[in-house]
Amino acid sequence: MKNINTKLITIFIFIFVATNIIFAQKNYDSLFLKIAEEGLDKINTHRLLSELCTTIGNRVTGSESASKAVEWTKSQMEKEGADFVWTEKMMVPHWVRGKIEKAEMNVNGKKIKLDICALGGSIATPKNGIEAEVIEVKNFDEVRALGEKAKGKIIFYNRPFDRKRLDGAYGNAVNQRSIGAIEAAKVSAIGSVIRSMTYALDDKPHTGAMHYEDSVTKIPHGALSTISANLLSETLKKEKNVKLKFILSSETLPDVESANVIGEIRGSEFPNEIIVVGGHLDSWDKGQGAHDDGSGCMQSIEVLSLIKRLGLKPKRTIRAVMFMNEENGLRGGLDYASNKNRANEKHIAAIESDAGGFMPHGFGITTDSLKFEKLKSFAKHLEFIGCEKFQKGGGGADISPLQKQGVPVLGLNPDGERYFDYHHSDNDTIDKVNPRELEFGAIAMTILSYLISEEGL
C-alpha cells in the first residue's frame, strides 16, 4: 500500500511538473512570438536610430554632439517608458580631429592626392605637414629590420585583411593601427600611415584607436583609404624617390565630463538583481556611428520599450546602459562597474550589442560551464527567429569590467561580413542599416534578457 502511494505521489508530481513545464513553455512560445511581431510591426529601433543619426550624427567622446546624445538618449528612454532613467557622470578623454587632413605623394615632382584621416589619439603634424621618403612594410618584423634606414622616413603599413580567413581578419591586422606609431618611432621614423582596416576597396579612410608609449617619441599616425593605399603601393613598386607628405591637425585637450545613460524596468520580485543590455553611445567622428554603435544602443532602448509595450513585469531588473567612451578609453564601462551605485546591486548577466545592426544569429558567451549550459538551454526559444547559435567566448568591451567581477557576459552575434565596409568611416550611415535586421537584434536581446529575468542564472 505504501508502495502504491509512493508511486501515485511520484506520478502526480511528474504530471504536475510536466504540466508546468509544458504550460510555461507554451506561454513563452506565444509570448515570444508576440514580442517578435510587435517589434517587426513597429520597427521602432530603426526609427530611434534614424533620429540619432540624422539629428545628432556622429558623437566622438568629449564632443558637443556626444553631450547632445546623452541628453537625447535620456529623453528617449523616458519616452519609451523606462521606470527610471538617470545618468552617471565621469571624466572622459577629449581628442579632436582638427579641420585639416591632407596627403599627397610626390613622384619625381608630380603630386598626387591621397585620402587620409588622423587615427584617433594621433598628435598633429607641424602646421605645414611632414614630407619624407616612404617605406612600405607588412609587419613589425619588417619595421625592426629597417633599423637605421627608417630614420627620418615615413612608414607605410600595408598588410591587408587576410581574405582567406573565415573570420578574425580585423584582429589579425589591427595592430598596425593600434601600435604602428610606436614601432615606427622606435626606428626613428617621423610619421606613419596605415592601410584602412577594411575588406572594401573605396576612397574612405577608416579611423580608430591608436596608442603611444610614454618612453617612445610620439609621431603622427594616419589612415589611408584602401584605394589610396593600393595606389601608393603600386607607385612604390614602379618608381624611385616616392615621397609622402601629410598634414594632420588633431590634438588631445584636457579631459571633460560626460556620462553613461541608464534606464531600467525595475524587477517585480528581485529588483536588485540586474540584467544589463547595452551598447556604447560614443562613436568615432566619421559617418553617423550607425552600426557602431548607435545600433546596439537603440536596440537596448527597444528592449525596455518592447517589455513596456507588451505590459510585461519581469521578475528581475532589466537595465539598458548606453556606455560612454568605448572607442578611446572605456571610461564608461570602467565607471559603470566600479560606481558606488552598484554597491547593493547584484548583476546576473550583461548583454552587449556592438557588432553592428545586421541579422543576428546567436550570442557569444563568457561564463562558467554551468551557467553556459543554462544559457544554452534558452537557445531553443530563439530558434524561431534564427538566433539560436549560443557559442563559448564573447561579450563586449564595455561589459568587460563586469566580466572581471565574475558577471556572465554575452555579446549579440550578427552577420559580420559587411561590418568593416562601414566601420569607423564616412560609410557608417543610417542607410546601411536594414530596419528588420536591426529589429531582429532587439527582439533577440529582449527574449534572452526576459528569460534570464524569469529563470535566473
Next chain:
Amino acid sequence: MKNINTKLITIFIFIFVATNIIFAQKNYDSLFLKIAEEGLDKINTHRLLSELCTTIGNRVTGSESASKAVEWTKSQMEKEGADFVWTEKMMVPHWVRGKIEKAEMNVNGKKIKLDICALGGSIATPKNGIEAEVIEVKNFDEVRALGEKAKGKIIFYNRPFDRKRLDGAYGNAVNQRSIGAIEAAKVSAIGSVIRSMTYALDDKPHTGAMHYEDSVTKIPHGALSTISANLLSETLKKEKNVKLKFILSSETLPDVESANVIGEIRGSEFPNEIIVVGGHLDSWDKGQGAHDDGSGCMQSIEVLSLIKRLGLKPKRTIRAVMFMNEENGLRGGLDYASNKNRANEKHIAAIESDAGGFMPHGFGITTDSLKFEKLKSFAKHLEFIGCEKFQKGGGGADISPLQKQGVPVLGLNPDGERYFDYHHSDNDTIDKVNPRELEFGAIAMTILSYLISEEGL
C-alpha cells in the same frame, strides 16, 4: 575458439570501418577548408558578377542583352575550365517594356507625378494613357464587393507586405501583382496598379510577372513605387475626385529563340549521374539583375571553377545550368527537364540559388524522407561556414520540372531580409552584393554538390 575468432573479426572490421570513416572525415574537413580559403581569397564569383552586371546589365527574356548574356556566359564557363560547355535552344516569350511609362494623379486639377512601371506581361494603355477615378483596395474580396462601382475606374491594390510576418510577406502579397488585372477587369475596371512588392520605402517601382485569363478583358497593370503608393493612398483619404492617369507602352512580340547555357565537370566514375547547380540567366529589365539572379548563375560557374582550381575529380558529373526565362515563362526549366539530351542521364540532385547573393545559412530540400536524412547528414560539413541549416521544403522554380520527375531538389537559403529591397527594381545592382557573402554561397554549393557526387544519394 570460434567465438574468439568471431569477436576478433568483429573488432578488426570495426577498426577498419572506423579508420575509414575518420580518414574520410578528416580528408573532407581539410579539403572543404581549402575550398573555402580558395573561394574567399579570389572572390571570383563577384568578379564574374561585376562583369555581367556592368558589361551586359539586365537581360529580360527575348532581349538583345539576354542573347549577349548567353554568349558571354558560355565563354566564361569555358575560361573557368568546364570540361564541356554547350547551349540548348528553345523558343521564349518576348515582352518589351516600351519607352514611355508615366503616371500622375489629378487632385481637383492639380497634377502630381507618381513613379510607375509596367508589370511584366502587361498590355499598353492607349497612346495618351487612361485616366479615371481610382479606388483603393486591399484584397480581391474588396474588388468583388465593388461590383458596378468599379466600372470604368482604376483599381489601386495597396495591401503592403505584412511587417509582422517573420517571413513569407512576399508570398502573401504577390497575388495583387500576378492576378490583380484579372480580378479588376472582372468588375469592368479599365486599368489597375499595385503597391510595389517590397518592405522598402523608396521611389523605385518594382516590376514582376503578371497574368491574364483568355476569357477576361485584358487591362493595363502597373506598379507604383511605395512612396507613390503612400502618397496616392493619403490623398485618397483626404480628397474627393482623385483621378489617376497612366501611360504604358509595353507589348508582347512573337516568341524568339534563346537558350539555356550549360557547362560541366564530367564525373570520373559515374559520368551519366548528374548533380545540377544553377540559377536563371534572365532577369527583369530593371537594375542589373545582380541579386536576381546573376548571383545564382555566377555562383554556379564558381562551383565548376573551384573544383577545377583545386584539381578535384568528382565521381559524378557536376553540371552548372544557367536557365533562361525563369521570370516570365520558365521555358528554360521546362526545356531542360524534357530535352532529348536528358535521355541517358540520371539526375541525382538539383541545387538552385535564386534567393539573392546574401550570406547563406543552409538549404531547403524537397525529396523523400530517406534522401532528406542522407542530405541532412552532410550538414555538419557546412557548419564551419555557418551554412548547416538543412530544412524540409525548398528548391527553385527552374528545377521544379526536375522535381516533378522525382529528382531531389535543393535551394540555397541566404539571409532574406534585404532581398525585396532590391528585387525586380533599379535597386538590384552590383554595389548591393557583398563579395564575401556571395562567395560563401558558391562555397556552400561546391561543398554540397561535391559531397553528393562522392557519397551518392
